[in-house]
Amino acid sequence: MRIQAAVLRERAGAFKIEDVDLADPGPGEVLVEIAGTGFCHTDLLPRIDGFMAEPPLILGHEGAGVVTATGPGVTDVAVGSSVVLSFDHCGTCPACTDGHPAYCRSFWRRNLVGRADDDGGRAQDLAGGSIGARWFGQSSFASHTVAEARNVVPVPDDVPLELLGPLACGVLTGAGSVFRVLQVARDTSTAIYGAGAVGLSAVMAAASANAEYVIAIDRHRSRLDLALELGATHVVDSTGLSVGEIASQVKKISKGGTDTALDTTGAPAVVTAGVGALRPQGTLGLVSAVAGSIELPGDALATGKTVTGILEGDAVPHELIPELIELWRRGRLPFDRLIRTYPMSDINQAEADMASGDTIKAVLIPGAIA
Numbered sequence: 001m002r003i004q005a006a007v008l009r010e011r012a013g014a015f016k017i018e019d020v021d022l023a024d025p026g027p028g029e030v031l032v033e034i035a036g037t038g039f040c041h042t043d044l045l046p047r048i049d050g051f052m053a054e055p056p057l058i059l060g061h062e063g064a065g066v067v068t069a070t071g072p073g074v075t076d077v078a079v080g081s082s083v084v085l086s087f088d089h090c091g092t093c094p095a096c097t098d099g100h101p102a103y104c105r106s107f108w109r110r111n112l113v114g115r116a117d118d119d120g121g122r123a124q125d126l127a128g129g130s131i132g133a134r135w136f137g138q139s140s141f142a143s144h145t146v147a148e149a150r151n152v153v154p155v156p157d158d159v160p161l162e163l164l165g166p167l168a169c170g171v172l173t174g175a176g177s178v179f180r181v182l183q184v185a186r187d188t189s190t191a192i193y194g195a196g197a198v199g200l201s202a203v204m205a206a207a208s209a210n211a212e213y214v215i216a217i218d219r220h221r222s223r224l225d226l227a228l229e230l231g232a233t234h235v236v237d238s239t240g241l242s243v244g245e246i247a248s249q250v251k252k253i254s255k256g257g258t259d260t261a262l263d264t265t266g267a268p269a270v271v272t273a274g275v276g277a278l279r280p281q282g283t284l285g286l287v288s289a290v291a292g293s294i295e296l297p298g299d300a301l302a303t304g305k306t307v308t309g310i311l312e313g314d315a316v317p318h319e320l321i322p323e324l325i326e327l328w329r330r331g332r333l334p335f336d337r338l339i340r341t342y343p344m345s346d347i348n349q350a351e352a353d354m355a356s357g358d359t360i361k362a363v364l365i366p367g368a369i370a
C-alpha cells in the first residue's frame, strides 16, 4: 500500500516526508495505522558515521495506533485493536523465554540495523529504491507500519492512543529500571541523574513507589522544577558543581547515600558522582551508552556497590505497559506532561527542540501530514 513516512536519506540530512510503498503484512505480522509516535534520542543513532543502520531509513520506535490488517497466523491481536508497538525480540532464545526480552540474543540485529535480512522489497520509494523499514521492528515515523504481532501490546480504547507511544521505550525504560531492576520501594532513597524523558519517568515511578527520598539531578532549572511537580522530593542543580560536590550534596540530602541511583545522562563524570553517592551495597543503573570510560576510584565499589547496565528497563512490555497505563489513570504517572505533539511534517523542528531542551518528549502525529 502507499503510505507516507519521514525518511532519513543521509546521516546528516533532514528528515523528508515521502510517499512510500509498503508490503502487506506477512505471516505473524500486523499492519498498524499510526496515531502517534514518540521521538527518542536513540532514533538519532543513525546520524553517527559508521553506525550499523544505514540510510535511507524510516526511524521511530515508540509507535501507537490501530491494527488495520493481519497476516496469516495472527491470533492474539485483531483488526481494530489499539496497540503500542514495542521493541522487537525473538521470543525463543534463553533471554526471551526467561522473561528478559530486552536482552534477546538477537536484539541488536532485530532493532538497530533498521532492515531485516529478507526485507528487500518491504518498503520502497516511488523510484523502486529500497528503504529500511524495520527499525526496532516497526519504523513508526510513518502513517502505517508493519510489525510482528509478538511486538504489539494491546491497550484499552478509552485512553489517548496518540500519546501512548513513549510507553514503549522512554517511559518503559525509566519506570522499568525503577520497578524491575532497582526495585525502589517505600522508605528507600534513590537519585535520578538527568531529568529528560527517561529520568523524569523514573522520578514518577519512584514517587509512585513511595520512596522516601527521590532526588533529581540536572543542569536545567526548568526540568528540576518539573521533577519537583512530578514527585521528586529534592533536586540538585549540578551547574558548575564538581563530581565530589554533586556526590556530597546527594549524600547529605539522603542522610548518608542513596540505596539506588539511575544514570540517564551517559556522562562519565555523572556516573562517577552517582557511584560515590551510593550507600554501601547500593546499586546504580546505567540506561544510556556512556560516552567514553567511567573513572571509578579504586575503592568505589569496595563496600558492595553494584553498577549495572539496563536495556529497556529490563521490562516485559506486555506486562509493564498495561501497568503504566493503570498508574497513569490513577494520576501516579502523568507521562503526558513530558509530551509536546507535532504534526509529523514538523519532524525536523521536533528534533531541534529536543536537542535544545525546549521539548522533553516529542510525539509526532502522522494524520497531521499536510
Ligand SMILES: [Zn+2]
Residues within 6 Å of the ligand: 089, 090, 091, 092, 093, 094, 095, 096, 097, 101, 103, 104, 105, 106
Ligand atoms: Zn530472544
Ligand SMILES: [Zn+2]
Residues within 6 Å of the ligand: 040, 041, 042, 043, 061, 169, 170
Ligand atoms: Zn528509545
